[in-house]
Amino acid sequence: MTNKLGELTVEGVNHSYSSGKLKLPVLFDISLHIKAGEFVALCGSSGSGKTSLLNLLAGLTKPEQGKIWVSGQEISSLNENKLCVFRRNYLGFVFQSFNLLPNLTALENVELPLVFAGEKKRIRRQRAEQMLELVGLADRIHHKPNELSGGQQQRVSIARALVNKPSIVLADEPTGNLDSVTELEILQLMRSLNREHGTTFVIVTHDDQVAQQSDRIIFLKDGRIIDERQSARAGSEMKVMSHEAD
Known part of the structure; x- marks a missing residue:
């Protein structure tokens, strides 16, 4: 597994949700590959x-x-117990609504995955402090979520x-609940x-x-991938690198 760390590959995925006796198709023939270290956006209305x-990539x-x-x-071949262990070891999640526990401090919230591990x-205290320092919150580690701004949360x-x-x-x-200035900071x-x-x-x-x-944008519409392209930012960076090489 180690030589594939950080890669994601989807092959011929179709998926539906059930509503009573009815099935609601939501994804059709999805195939894609994301390389290790890429920053990819999934876009669509x-x-x-x-x-x-x-949710499928997360194994949820x-x-x-x-x-x-x-x-x-x-x-998709793993049972739920093995999936839980896999997610804990290889995946991290960031949500629009932050999903922080209100009665815990910033430090205690960051520690949670290590508690479960x-x-x-x-x-875990040392690693949580290091991560909070890395994201610029070394002076907010003992604050609870309601004492933090949306961007800080x-x-x-x-x-x-x-x-x-x-x-x-x-x-x-991840930036859906933030103002435009804070959105850019988080990105x-x-x-x-x-x-x-x-x-x-x-x-x-x-x-x-x-x-x-992002580096690359994958566009979805009505459950299908309709386009994918390099972002404008990635294109600009490639031009800069090309000029530097010259």
Whole structure:
């Protein structure tokens, strides 16, 4: 598995949700490959299937047809217990609503994945403090969520997602509840962490401004991939690199 760390591959995935006796198809013949260390945006309007695809990549739902490999592991073949262990070891999650526990401090929220992993208190405290410092919150570690701004709460959420050193971070509308200035700060933070640590990021968004901060944009419509392209940002960086090489 190690030589595939950070990679995601989807082959011929079809998926439906059940509503009583009815089946509602949501994804059709999805195939894609995301390289280790890429920063990829899944884009589309509401109902396009982008969040359904993210849930499949996370192993939260299993595809009706097709296969999904995450860091070299074919996850649809794993039972729920093995999936839980796999997610804990290889995946980090960032949510639009932050999903922080209100009665815990920033430090305690970031420690949670390490608690579930059975890490010793001294080690998890040290790693949580390091992550909060990395996201610029060293002076807020003892604050509870209601004492933090939206941007600070999302920084805590990112620190929590990365504290277990996952090879892949999956983010569902991570800037959806933030103002435009804070949105850019959070995107720049994630890009910085992506570059410095080589962590793969897959972000679901309907916002073109967010998508343009990625390396590659995959567009979905009505449950199908209709296009994929390099972002404007990635194109500019390639031109800079080309000029430097000259």
